Amino acid sequence: MTRMDPVDVVVVGAGFGGAAFCWRLATRAPKLRIVCLERGGWVDRSTMPSFRRDWQAASFGAWATPPNTRLKSGEKLQTADYPIDDSNSAFKPLMWNGVGGSTMTWAAHFPRLHPSDFKTKSLDGVGDDWPFDYFDLEPYYDENDRMTGVAGLDGDPAYPPKSPRQMPPIPLGRLGMAAARGFDALGWHWWPVDAAVTSAPYEGRSACNYCGPCLMGCPIRAKASVDVTYWPKAIQAGVELRPHCIVQQVDIESGRATGVRYRDQAGNEILQPASMVVVAGNGIGTARLLLASGLDSPALGRNLMFHPAAYLRANFDEEMDGPVGPVGCMLYSHEFYETDPTRGFKRGVHIQVTRENSLLSMATRLGPPAWGEEAQQFLRKEFRHSMAVLVLAEDLPEAHNRVSLTDKTEADGLPGVKLDYTLSEHSRRSLDFGLDRGEEFLRAAGASSVLRIPLAPSTGWHLLGTARMGSDPANFVVDRDGRCHKVRNLLVADGSVFPTVGAVNPGSTIGALGLKLADGVARDAT
Amino acid sequence: MSFLAALLDTLLPGDKMSPTPLPPGSGIGVEARDLPADALHAVTAEAGGEAAFETASPEMRADILRRVEAASPVAFQALLTAVLMRYYQSDAVVTAMGGRLEPPQPSGRSLPATDAATWARLEKVRKRGRIWR
Numbered sequence: 268m269t270r271m272d273p274v275d276v277v278v279v280g281a282g283f284g285g286a287a288f289c290w291r292l293a294t295r296a297p298k299l300r301i302v303c304l305e306r307g308g309w310v311d312r313s314t315m316p317s318f319r320r321d322w323q324a325a326s327f328g329a330w331a332t333p334p335n336t337r338l339k340s341g342e343k344l345q346t347a348d349y350p351i352d353d354s355n356s357a358f359k360p361l362m363w364n365g366v367g368g369s370t371m372t373w374a375a376h377f378p379r380l381h382p383s384d385f386k387t388k389s390l391d392g393v394g395d396d397w398p399f400d401y402f403d404l405e406p407y408y409d410e411n412d413r414m415t416g417v418a419g420l421d422g423d424p425a426y427p428p429k430s431p432r433q434m435p436p437i438p439l440g441r442l443g444m445a446a447a448r449g450f451d452a453l454g455w456h457w458w459p460v461d462a463a464v465t466s467a468p469y470e471g472r473s474a475c476n477y478c479g480p481c482l483m484g485c486p487i488r489a490k491a492s493v494d495v496t497y498w499p500k501a502i503q504a505g506v507e508l509r510p511h512c513i514v515q516q517v518d519i520e521s522g523r524a525t526g527v528r529y530r531d532q533a534g535n536e537i538l539q540p541a542s543m544v545v546v547a548g549n550g551i552g553t554a555r556l557l558l559a560s561g562l563d564s565p566a567l568g569r570n571l572m573f574h575p576a577a578y579l580r581a582n583f584d585e586e587m588d589g590p591v592g593p594v595g596c597m598l599y600s601h602e603f604y605e606t607d608p609t610r611g612f613k614r615g616v617h618i619q620v621t622r623e624n625s626l627l628s629m630a631t632r633l634g635p636p637a638w639g640e641e642a643q644q645f646l647r648k649e650f651r652h653s654m655a656v657l658v659l660a661e662d663l664p665e666a667h668n669r670v671s672l673t674d675k676t677e678a679d680g681l682p683g684v685k686l687d688y689t690l691s692e693h694s695r696r697s698l699d700f701g702l703d704r705g706e707e708f709l710r711a712a713g714a715s716s717v718l719r720i721p722l723a724p725s726t727g728w729h730l731l732g733t734a735r736m737g738s739d740p741a742n743f744v745v746d747r748d749g750r751c752h753k754v755r756n757l758l759v760a761d762g763s764v765f766p767t768v769g770a771v772n773p774g775s776t777i778g779a780l781g782l783k784l785a786d787g788v789a790r791d792a793t
Numbered sequence: 794m795s796f797l798a799a800l801l802d803t804l805l806p807g808d809k810m811s812p813t814p815l816p817p818g819s820g821i822g823v824e825a826r827d828l829p830a831d832a833l834h835a836v837t838a839e840a841g842g843e844a845a846f847e848t849a850s851p852e853m854r855a856d857i858l859r860r861v862e863a864a865s866p867v868a869f870q871a872l873l874t875a876v877l878m879r880y881y882q883s884d885a886v887v888t889a890m891g892g893r894l895e896p897p898q899p900s901g902r903s904l905p906a907t908d909a910a911t912w913a914r915l916e917k918v919r920k921r922g923r924i925w926r
Contacts, residue, residue: 317898324878385925390926422919438904444911451914456924458915476901486898589892591902605926626892631874638804639872641854643815647808651889759873 268528268536274298274300274786277527277541279514279556281305282368283774284691284761285547286497287781293504295789301505302539304512304529306679307347307365309494314345315486316349317478323627332361332372347513349679351551356686358573358727366510367494369549369728370774372482374595375463375490376619377417377775379408382427384661384769391606391613393693394663394767398736398747401427401477407779407786414500415491415778418466418596423458425601433467437475440588442598442654446620449712455602460619462596463491463702463774480625490593493778510536513679517544517560517757524650524757530680543788545749547761550730554670554763555684557734557744563753564734564744568671570664571686572732572768574617575694576723579656579705581647581714589651590623593612597622603704604770612693614661616701617770618708621655629653648716657723658701658711660694661770662731672735690722697770698722729773734763749784760784796843800836803854804873805880813889818876821883832872835865858859 276292278285281303289303316325326332328340334348346364353359363371382401386393409430419432436459439447443459450457464481465474475489475686488495494664502508511532518538526540537556546553554568598619623629629650673683702719709717737743740752743766749758764775769776794802802897808815825833838844840857849857862869880886883911893902 315898318896320894320896321882321895323882327878381925420915424919424922424924426925436907439907439911440904444908447911447914451917456918456921458918476898477904478897478901480897588904592904594890600836601924605924626887627878627892630877630881638858640806640808643808647810647815647890650892 268538270538271540272303273526273540273542275541275792276301276543277539278303278545278547278760279500279527280368280547280549280552280761281510282547282549282761283370283493283777284781285368285545286493286501287414287778288545288547288760288785289506290414290497290501290504291782291785292789293501293506295786296792299792301343302509302541302743303505304514304527304539305366305508305510306513308345308510309366310345310371312484312486315484317480317483317486322480322483323625325483326625326628330372332482333494334362334364335359336778347511347679349681350683352673352683352685356688356727357690357722357724358575359724360551360686360727361725362551362730363451366498366508367492367566370492371494373492373728373774374388374481375413376595376772377461377463377595378599378771379426379429379504379566379775380769381425381604382472382773384625384767387614387767393613395737397737397766398738404776404783406777407782408775410782411690411775412607412780415463415496415719415761416469416472417461419461420459421703425427425456425458425604432461434469437462437464437466437593437596439597440592440622441585442587442622443620445497445583445585445587445712446598446654446778450600451710452711453708455600455708457598457600458598459598461775462593464593464596465489475593476691477592479592481593481595489642489766513681514556515680517546517556517558517562519562519757524754542642543756543758545648545758545760547759549761550733550763551670551684551686553716553761555672555681555760559682562751562757564740564751566703566735566742566744568733569666569669570732570735571670571688571730572662572664572765573688573727574729574768574770575660575662575690575698576721576726577658577698577702578723579702579709579717580720581654581656581709581717583652583654583713585713586651587653590625592622594622595619600708603701610700612696612700614697615770616697617659618701619657621657623651623653623655625649654709654712654714656705658699658705659770660701662768664732664735665691665692665768729768730760731762731765731768731773734759736764739754739768746791748787758784758788794847796837796847797823799847799854801876803851803858804876813891815889816885818880821880821885823876823879828875828880829868829871832868834867835861835868839864
């Protein structure tokens, strides 16, 4: 085994949390030697599918969002994926294993959590309070927005006033204007989304040209994946990013992390000693590595949270935009986001109007029937005439929803990983309520038909909660600074630490949290 | 009609909608080697041979496929996906559906500007005031 020179901090994972953490720490404590190990590589943008005539098919192969689908495709991959046993999970995990993490293929919908999301226990008697509140995190949200570049509109009454958005909102399009009419007819809240997409040139990145398939990577750098936002600046600030390095174990001796062992692209076994280890591999990857490393914490791997999702598809007589523009970035309603005791469940739902997917994507999600004359005629009516409404519910922490290891050793040298996740009655009630409201909205917007999809299994983007943050070591893995209770120089800096998850996409909060945790380390180091 | 054409046309019969009819599944150049062999075997086995499937009525063919779909869902889904991928990316079908043949990049696409009436509607939302807690 090759032994590298010791470093001050080794970070595992170059996704949103790791990137934000590295950049901030390098700028706040420039004397620290920081190395980031990423299991995958950089993406070559010239290979992105959007340039090809057969671009639609890429979402079933090397650019599929589920790693399991990519692995089964047999295609040459730009990701360093590992299989995930999701046979006992209501939601199937989606992620990108490479530099940039899942921001490479995310929708770039960029909401913040609400202030109430940080206090679900004290406000509503469910979940747990975060160890800090929205306003503690607010300056980091602001900084994360600036680093990312957010297209949006100031003045949303669903949030406390935010710092000015960096760019105007993404145009709503015909679809969004039709949706606005529907919300207006009902008198409900709606607002253009905060999008991590450029609506105008921003810090050397060109403006979005609304090509459509954001989930297959953005070749023009309009979508803010962290390989184009944080990483160039982090590297410039002195962080060493080593791609194609698969960490096998965090070495823990006498209650302290001493470094990590990893396998490089050539298969060499390497020991990287470090004074501090930071893991940022998402709610599955982080739990897998820490469980494999023998971290002693009863809560580790437990309380896996997604955002339970369901959706509606509606047809309109009028022609809409088709598969044009950032698919997840149009408008949303938080009319029902906060708790209303008359609904029969605590917390609320996020209602998001999304743009059309590609023709092939729409064809493959038909059914039943999924084929034959009826299916074809349905698609005829749907394509360029449809509106989809996504309903996200707040997942609450439940110990039995978990990530665990299998007895198998996978090709990457680590133990296999398994998910056990059951949709709770609370989530089911929340989704049903949201679907009812979504249908009400679509009818008000003029839909001629509405199809309910009661559960959307292939939406497991948000991998959260498996190393939660809190003060009690029996129930939480890390403290308010992201430090493991049992190993104080071992940190977690990704969505795993969310004690609760709200009902909105977590990217914005993961980035802000990465900045905040880095400040804590920098403060201790200087 | 060959076995393959009968199969493809049962899955995707197309239509005659004017002015842009959708071609049938057999009309876009899909070949047997493009499709998963185990699924094709499942269809012939269920039908009692290729000839039996070819000569069956459209309703009977559809019934055979529904039985295969129920008995071998993974294989059938692989077959359907393979067919749909070729069909809905073919020039004739994309054009008939009103899609664009040119790839998304580098030219991109366009979205209409948000109109004044929509901004006026949003102003009403703004004036409601705080709804967060």
